[in-house]
Amino acid sequence: MNTIPGSGARKAALKMLDAVLRRGDTMEQAGGAANGLPSFADRALARAIAGEVLRWLTDLDALIDSATNKPLPDDAKARMVLRMMLAQWLRLETPPHAVIATALPLLAGGPKRLAHGVFATLTRQDATLPDAPTLPEAVAHRWGDMAPEIAKGIAAPPPLDLSLRGDLPEGLEGESLLPGHLRLPRGTAIENLPGFDDGAWWVQDLAASIPARLLGAGEGKRVLDLCAAPGGKTLQLAAAGWKVTSLDNSSRRLERLRQNLKRTGLSADIVKADAMGWHPDELYDAILLDAPCTATGTCRRNPDVIHRIGPRQIEAMALLQSQLLERAANWLKPGGTLVYAVCSLEPEEGEDVAASCTLAPLPVMSDELPEGVEPGAWGHVRTHPGMLAETGGLDGFFIARFQG
Numbered sequence: 001m002n003t004i005p006g007s008g009a010r011k012a013a014l015k016m017l018d019a020v021l022r023r024g025d026t027m028e029q030a031g032g033a034a035n036g037l038p039s040f041a042d043r044a045l046a047r048a049i050a051g052e053v054l055r056w057l058t059d060l061d062a063l064i065d066s067a068t069n070k071p072l073p074d075d076a077k078a079r080m081v082l083r084m085m086l087a088q089w090l091r092l093e094t095p096p097h098a099v100i101a102t103a104l105p106l107l108a109g110g111p112k113r114l115a116h117g118v119f120a121t122l123t124r125q126d127a128t129l130p131d132a133p134t135l136p137e138a139v140a141h142r143w144g145d146m147a148p149e150i151a152k153g154i155a156a157p158p159p160l161d162l163s164l165r166g167d168l169p170e171g172l173e174g175e176s177l178l179p180g181h182l183r184l185p186r187g188t189a190i191e192n193l194p195g196f197d198d199g200a201w202w203v204q205d206l207a208a209s210i211p212a213r214l215l216g217a218g219e220g221k222r223v224l225d226l227c228a229a230p231g232g233k234t235l236q237l238a239a240a241g242w243k244v245t246s247l248d249n250s251s252r253r254l255e256r257l258r259q260n261l262k263r264t265g266l267s268a269d270i271v272k273a274d275a276m277g278w279h280p281d282e283l284y285d286a287i288l289l290d291a292p293c294t295a296t297g298t299c300r301r302n303p304d305v306i307h308r309i310g311p312r313q314i315e316a317m318a319l320l321q322s323q324l325l326e327r328a329a330n331w332l333k334p335g336g337t338l339v340y341a342v343c344s345l346e347p348e349e350g351e352d353v354a355a356s357c358t359l360a361p362l363p364v365m366s367d368e369l370p371e372g373v374e375p376g377a378w379g380h381v382r383t384h385p386g387m388l389a390e391t392g393g394l395d396g397f398f399i400a401r402f403q404g
């Protein structure tokens with residue numbers, strides 16, 4: 001039984017961190033550890049603690065090492081608990097006495113005094129974190145010139161972006177960076193927003209909304225949303241007047257797509273199939289391939305990717321993406337349009353895959369993008385979390401458009 005209020009959330013956060021950093025689970029998978037907590041507030045707290053630790057891991061470790069004579073092993077439980085303690089104090093503004101009361105029981109029978117001593121030293125010194133998280137060396141190297149700006153973008157969770165099905169519901173206010181887009185402050189509770197019950201909008205990062213926009217109005221023509229679940233882009237395409245076929249190989253994610261269609265009152269034909277074995281009955285006017293990827297572009301909301309993803313996963317994804325793009329290119333009517341997108345910051349999954357496509361590039365124009373985002377040299381789009389910083393940033397995406 002938990003005798004100290006909030007200790008359940010800390011236990012769950014510890015389990016989540018263990019799952020991500022030791023087993024390589026995604027935050028979504030690891031989040032299951034918080035599901036048994038009785039209150040929404042506790043579940044949110046567990047996720048916030050784990051998220052802040054993953055965001056600031058390198059800097060938290062540097063603080064811990066500065067306050068110990070002998071470095072704690074990377075996988076020591078005391079180090080993990082100290083990371084959580086510092087993240088709560090320095091990022092979530094939890095008072096030190098509450099941090100100590102809820103964290104030390106996690107080390108029952110272990111080095112409680114050591115953890116207490118390190119934490120007390122750092123609080124006495126008024127330790128601080130830098131303005132932007134320090135990226136692990138290999139990640140900074142991979143992201144090259146973009147790395148310093150991305151790091152700034154990762155410093156805090158992102159704002160809430162909504163895509164609108166049609167007109168703006170009465171009473172819903174925010175900043176609009178593209179038609180049909182609305183940005184609200186981070187932490188906004190969606191259930192209480194006007195239009196939630198009517199399905200007048202869905203949550204979708206501004207960058208994630210760009211690929212479907214690049215296909216324009218559907219006017220009843222047929223589009224294949226390849227790798228469609230949970231369906232953010234299917235909803236956009238259906239709302240833009242396309243006759244949508246949504247294909248995905250995950251039953252669980254397709255169930256979420258079904259629920260999303262139901263909530264918004266939009267429609268699509270759903271196909272559960274492996275795109276690597278499936279063949280269409282006829283060709284499509286347009287195809288949106290939002291390919292499976294390492295998702296490093298979502299590092300603001302899923303900071304686990306900073307620690308889980310490396311060359312092995314990037315290479316495997318790039319191979320699958322090239323194969324999917326090659327197949328999709330054959331399913332397009334002559335003159336049709338194909339958009340390839342990945343929410344990855346890795347050129348191997350974006351620029352390199354697009355360069356291997358046999359279709360002709362159909363360059364994206366500046367006026368199709370949010371102000372401040374410009375198309376690249378051959379008309380492709382590259383976004384990253386450090387862009388549009390003054391308005392709250394956006395996820396990292398690579399997007400290219402082609403003509404059949």
Ligand SMILES: C[S@@+](CC[C@H](N)C(=O)[O-])C[C@H]1O[C@@H](n2cnc3c(N)ncnc32)[C@H](O)[C@@H]1O
Pocket residue numbers: 226227228229230231232233234247248249250253273274275276290291292293
């Ligand atoms: C980036 S997500 C798609 C997100 C979706 N387009 C949206 O906007 O909500 C990639 C999807 O590809 C699916 N997928 C992965 N491999 C697949 C395959 N071989 N065939 C079909 N779908 C696949 C995954 O289940 C996942 O839902």
